[in-house]
Amino acid sequence: MTLVVQKYGGTSVGTLERIHRVAEKIEKAHRDGNRIVVVLSAMSGETDRLLRLAHEITANPDERELDVLLSSGERVTIALLAMALRNLGVSARSFTGRQVGIVTNSTHTKARIAKVMTDSLQRALAEGVVPIVAGFQGINERSDVTTLGRGGSDLTAVALAAGLKAERCVIFTDVDGIYTADPNIVPSARKIKKLSYEEMLELASLGTKVLQARSVEFAAKYGVPIEVKSSFREGEGTLVTHEDADMERAVVSGVAGDRNQAKITVVGVPDRPGIAASLFSAVAGADILVDMIIQNVGYGDDLADISFTVPRSDLPRAMGLVQQIAEEIKARTVEVKEQIAKVSLVGVGMRSHSGVASRMFQVLFREGINIMMISTSEIKISCVLEEKDLDRAIKALHKEFDLEENAS
């Protein structure tokens, strides 16, 4: 009998009517003889509502208490779905993170999973019970509730699938798979049938918000196949798995755009060893992810300009730090540019095909789009450009690399 972990996101359980629909889906799969473990998020909007309450109470809510607060959202959905399933004659039972035994470290609000016990779930499955597990939460060694950070329910699902050696982890969400580009921007974008973990990781980190990056890493580590599909429509989704011979052999698998970008330039930095280090270690210390870095050595003087990108949402915090350090190191000034974006090509095929980068630059040049920064990895090329040029860049690249529907 196959064992599958199914995860339903916030929009999939956002209303009572949708919870009923999820219950019917599960009832059918159960009736068909599958063993199923279900992982749920809170109703869409609930986690944000709770966060808002916390931030209205105090500007800096205690993180242990934040986790007590935030973990209440999933209790509501697991209880309601279990009720709905029992009503359909399925012997379902809700499990909190503690009841499953998802043990994490004590980094509240973004805890890392240390251990996943599966005894209680195994026992329930052996009794024919369908366990309904609260995603996003665990307990630390002191038995305090912890949460796993944004998108943490994906991680719960993958971790349970790994622990239970499930055949597959199915992530039900509001899109029906991973596309070659955002269909809102490129109407001819095609659903990708199969994708490697590495490609998915690059796409996840590039702003394709379908799967949480940490859950993809976890799945890759333990070899859990992830299927992304729609909870609203029938049909196949996208399978994320190990790279294999069978994998589509396109050079480029997809084009991703990311608007959550801002560029900071520290102008006139004395060109001495250790200066850049002090700057970036301060920013990293504040848990702000610096993505691309360029240093232009000045001509004639000993001053350099250092430019780097950070998530636009972290810009205010980053600027506070950077301004302070710029003063300390006696830099001339600090400039900010917010209206930038990043376009990226991703594909395992790049490993064996050279010339992808130059084709990319030519396309952008042809479109009259200025490239501000470039970064590459084995299976990815990213360019930073003006935000206003992003959609045009995505469309042109999607066409250039033959990603359209019905393309040969």
Next chain:
Amino acid sequence: MTLVVQKYGGTSVGTLERIHRVAEKIEKAHRDGNRIVVVLSAMSGETDRLLRLAHEITANPDERELDVLLSSGERVTIALLAMALRNLGVSARSFTGRQVGIVTNSTHTKARIAKVMTDSLQRALAEGVVPIVAGFQGINERSDVTTLGRGGSDLTAVALAAGLKAERCVIFTDVDGIYTADPNIVPSARKIKKLSYEEMLELASLGTKVLQARSVEFAAKYGVPIEVKSSFREGEGTLVTHEDADMERAVVSGVAGDRNQAKITVVGVPDRPGIAASLFSAVAGADILVDMIIQNVGYGDDLADISFTVPRSDLPRAMGLVQQIAEEIKARTVEVKEQIAKVSLVGVGMRSHSGVASRMFQVLFREGINIMMISTSEIKISCVLEEKDLDRAIKALHKEFDLEENAS
């Protein structure tokens, strides 16, 4: 250093602004050198909202899952209050029912407390921490969440006060004490300074919704003094404690009215042994509380009429059962009267004063009020009458027994 358990009800933590006010109150008491354990309800309306969700999902929600759902409300308030207190510099920490160690039986949605561990709270108190405890919830022996039924947070507070041997359990609520009558009906009603557990129990069971009856029983058993006071205004409340010489020596302590009453009459019941038993055991089996019972033996035939009162809110359920049994025992018909109410006099002074009942009947007679049923205990006399007469009865009795403010 005195130890006090403070309990705040749903209206006291119903908004963020009120949570802030509660935090300030606690901060002040803490600064004054008191050791405090705080017990909270969910925000007012939250438990009803969750119940509504459950009943929209299914007509008969599973009770284990109902408890998972309902227990989420208190997690929100304990986390928010702990955050607010930490913001004021008080080292507060939230505790769920499980983290405290409130162990109950497995009667979900109305579990009974079996054991209260106090180690974790004792340790926290020794560290100078103010524990903020989720009321209304516990865990059973399988470590599943249970809830204690309506008003269960009062019970949590009293049970913790007993377990910790606290000096006092203060119930902060939206009224500032127990009155000689409902001030909305009798404007001259007086706040009672001190009341015995027995009197409070009679008042609690009579529809004075200030304290949950089970929590008063628990307090009486373990000798925990309860103080009822307003969370919005300063000033003394009402102390509920063991009867003592110091207790106010009024014959009657208060007049209570209860509109949640309905009368069922089974007409033409064959007058045979066991008939009444079968009727009432069925009703009791459905957990419906029968209050007063009258049986009128008919004249000439062997048929009797049996009348009894039930809470009006349970009437539909009760009628379903009674109709069925009436058919089985071949009773003539079943009649219902909903517009009835109960007025009661309560006072430990009745033990030593005779003639209270006859004075009560005379007052009602003088007012032209018809008495339908009567019941008495050592410290209480209750009469069932037409609902339309209730307010007039309360006013007249309040006056007759000298309960007015500034009465000698």
